[in-house]
Amino acid sequence: MRRPRLAVAGLALAVAAAGGVASVARGDAPERVPRYVTDDRGRALTLHGFNTASSAKSTPDALPELTEADVETEYRAMGTNFVRFLIQWRAVEPSPGVYDTKYLEKVAERVGWYAKRGYHVMLDMHQDLWGDRVTPDGHAGNGAPGWATHTDGLPVARAHDTWELYYLDPGVMRAFDHFWNTTGEHPELMDHYARAWRAVAEHFKDDPAVIGYDLMNEPWGGAVQGAAFENGPLAELYRRTIAQIRSIDQDNWIFVEPQAVGVNWGLPSGLPRFEDPRAGEPRIGLAPHIYPLPLDLGEDYVGAAREWTDTTLGWWRSNMLRLAERQDGPVILGEFGLDTTRPGAVELVERMLEVTDELGMGRAYWSRDPGPWGPYDGKGAPGPLVPVYARPYPRAIGGVPRQVAYDRASHSLTVRFDANGTGPTEVYLPADEFPRGGRVTGALSSTWDPDRRILTVTTPASGTQTLTVTPA
Numbered sequence: 361m362r363r364p365r366l367a368v369a370g371l372a373l374a375v376a377a378a379g380g381v382a383s384v385a386r387g388d389a390p391e392r393v394p395r396y397v398t399d400d401r402g403r404a405l406t407l408h409g410f411n412t413a414s415s416a417k418s419t420p421d422a423l424p425e426l427t428e429a430d431v432e433t434e435y436r437a438m439g440t441n442f443v444r445f446l447i448q449w450r451a452v453e454p455s456p457g458v459y460d461t462k463y464l465e466k467v468a469e470r471v472g473w474y475a476k477r478g479y480h481v482m483l484d485m486h487q488d489l490w491g492d493r494v495t496p497d498g499h500a501g502n503g504a505p506g507w508a509t510h511t512d513g514l515p516v517a518r519a520h521d522t523w524e525l526y527y528l529d530p531g532v533m534r535a536f537d538h539f540w541n542t543t544g545e546h547p548e549l550m551d552h553y554a555r556a557w558r559a560v561a562e563h564f565k566d567d568p569a570v571i572g573y574d575l576m577n578e579p580w581g582g583a584v585q586g587a588a589f590e591n592g593p594l595a596e597l598y599r600r601t602i603a604q605i606r607s608i609d610q611d612n613w614i615f616v617e618p619q620a621v622g623v624n625w626g627l628p629s630g631l632p633r634f635e636d637p638r639a640g641e642p643r644i645g646l647a648p649h650i651y652p653l654p655l656d657l658g659e660d661y662v663g664a665a666r667e668w669t670d671t672t673l674g675w676w677r678s679n680m681l682r683l684a685e686r687q688d689g690p691v692i693l694g695e696f697g698l699d700t701t702r703p704g705a706v707e708l709v710e711r712m713l714e715v716t717d718e719l720g721m722g723r724a725y726w727s728r729d730p731g732p733w734g735p736y737d738g739k740g741a742p743g744p745l746v747p748v749y750a751r752p753y754p755r756a757i758g759g760v761p762r763q764v765a766y767d768r769a770s771h772s773l774t775v776r777f778d779a780n781g782t783g784p785t786e787v788y789l790p791a792d793e794f795p796r797g798g799r800v801t802g803a804l805s806s807t808w809d810p811d812r813r814i815l816t817v818t819t820p821a822s823g824t825q826t827l828t829v830t831p832a
């Protein structure tokens with residue numbers, strides 16, 4: 361659906377002005393992320409997958425509309441190994457201090473569907489527009505429970521042309537201001553949120569498929585915006601939540617997001633560094649999103665809008681790498697996506713896969729839901745996203761990655777890394793371009809699993825290794 365450009369542009373300018381969003385940061389940014397999520401052998405993971413699923417925002421049980429067959433279909437078609445799995449505070453803590461273990465067990469059942477197929481799972485405490493008690497029809501956002509929602513009777517529109525304008529409704533703004541205790545009237549709410557995460561971590565801390573927790577989806581500061589928000593109430597929420605999670609789970613990764621507005625479009629984030637109280641190396645990473653403003657304004661990834669989008673993509677990569685350097689952690693691009701039937705859309709997706717390969721970032725496409733944005737339409741027929749997302753990639757690398765690059769024209773994947781003896785490197789190869797699997801140079805040996813479409817490559821346990829994989 362093409363959004364009224366004036367509305368979004370007005371929102372963007374209003375919020376950027378209100379938040380005093382800094383100009384684009386300059387200066388040298390690093391070329392790749394400083395660290396990686398690793399598997400239980402210590403191999404660096406390339407996390408390639410989907411957000412599953414937006415439907416969880418509006419289902420009564422807060423679970424995504426998903427079957428195990430859907431997970432199998434996804435693996436068979438695209439060989440993904442990662443999922444950003446949406447969960448909801450309203451379901452975790454249906455009433456103050458009461459945690460719904462049956463809900464968490466149902467989440468765990470679905471995590472098990474992914475685990476059986478070798479996936480890694482990041483749990484995303486997902487909010488959009490605060491929660492259903494604010495948008496009466498439960499439109500789009502269902503994150504927060506009713507008991508934590510205090511609008512003070514201020515109005516919330518029955519409908520908006522563009523869903524994000526709900527964020528500016530007085531009732532929504534007030535609900536957020538109370539949550540962040542900007543009003544000074546509800547100091548308890550952030551602690552409830554942090555303890556709800558502790559309950560989630562208690563349930564999943566020993567689940568081998570769960571690699572970590574994405575603390576809040578697209579945080580919105582209400583009356584407080586920009587660096588004041590990110591260094592103020594948002595940082596306070598993250599610190600309290602990190603402390604609660606680490607009181608029960610010393611090992612899973614914890615991911616923090618900058619504010620959405622401005623940063624999703626490529627502007628810099630003022631998010632501070634977060635310390636990890638765990639013994640050993642810190643395990644705090646970043647999970648930013650990218651939605652280039654020209655595309656948000658309804659343009660297509662063609663012509664001048666493509667050039668402008670690429671410019672903002674350049675800002676985004678510098679700013680996110682700078683943030684990752686400050687945090688000294690991995691980066692998972694938690695969301696990117698668009699209407700894949702639009703002109704240039706497939707090229708944008710390919711560009712984002714190239715960029716995340718180049719920077720060493722994981723990625724989760726928004727989203728797995730049926731429809732023009734997703735891989736399948738409402739009848740389950742594959743759309744244009746499937747062949748581009750069925751991309752060769754090194755699922756697990758037996759060393760510190762230095763370069764990952766796929767040249768689709770020559771069907772050649774290059775993986776360069778400093779081997780560290782953590783095990784063989786596993787490469788997913790899609791059927792279309794690698795019907796008989798792959799051949800590899802630079803290896804000691806390799807084996808091909810035609811069922812899972814994985815080439816397992818053995819290299820020397822030290823020194824810089826360069827693998828080149830082409831179709832067998």
Ligand SMILES: CN(C)c1ccc(C(=O)NC[C@H]2N[C@H](CO)[C@@H](O)[C@@H]2O)cc1
Pocket residue numbers: 371488524527577578579580620621651695726
């Ligand atoms: C004004 N605010 C706070 C705002 C505006 C726009 C978005 C957005 O487009 N987000 C991109 C996608 N992310 C969500 C799910 O996390 C999707 O519903 C959006 O399309 C977010 C926040």
